[in-house]
Amino acid sequence: xxxxxxxxxxxxxxxxxxxxxxxxxxxxxxxxxxxxxxxxxxxxxxxxxxxxxxxxxxxxxxxxxxxxxxxxxxxxxxxxxxxxxxxxxxxxxxxxxxxxxxxxxxxxxxxxxxxxxxxxxxxxxxxxxxxxxxxxxxxxxxxxxxxxx
Numbered sequence: 765x766x767x768x769x770x771x772x773x774x775x776x777x778x779x780x781x782x783x784x785x786x787x788x789x790x791x792x793x794x795x796x797x798x799x800x801x802x803x804x805x806x807x808x809x810x811x812x813x814x815x816x817x818x819x820x821x822x823x824x825x826x827x828x829x830x831x832x833x834x835x836x837x838x839x840x841x842x843x844x845x846x847x848x849x850x851x852x853x854x855x856x857x858x859x860x861x862x863x864x865x866x867x868x869x870x871x872x873x874x875x876x877x878x879x880x881x882x883x884x885x886x887x888x889x890x891x892x893x894x895x896x897x898x899x900x901x902x903x904x905x906x907x908x909x910x911x912x913x
Contacts, residue, residue, distance in 0.1 A: 788902035832872035
């Protein structure tokens with residue numbers, strides 16, 4: 765067997781799918797190593813709100829991560845009415861009883877959305893919003909994969 769024969773067994777994948785997989789992989793690493801590095805705050809109020817919470821070393825619960833993924837997915841897909849329904853109907857409070865966990869969820873929601881939009885900008889908007897939302901599906905599968913033993 766030659767040195768490069770393994771390449772024949774690799775499944776072909778369109779470059780766009782490969783890039784979205786790498787995006788999901790990078791986001792997974794950042795969430796697992798929580799808190800992620802923040803490049804810059806959108807405003808001073810956001811920095812004052814989230815910086816002390818991130819410095820505390822507290823990690824979001826699995827429920828907070830799942831809810832942040834859901835809200836970011838809906839937001840990126842421009843499903844604003846669905847986001848509004850969850851937020852206004854008390855869905856966040858009902859799912860996350862702990863106030864710090866709710867704040868971590870809010871941070872993660874914004875963080876994920878910012879990362880997706882930065883990715884879209886870096887790729888010169890070659891990815892449509894549904895494809896970006898699909899990257900969050902990939903991320904969720906990576907974070908919460910169930911393996912048979």
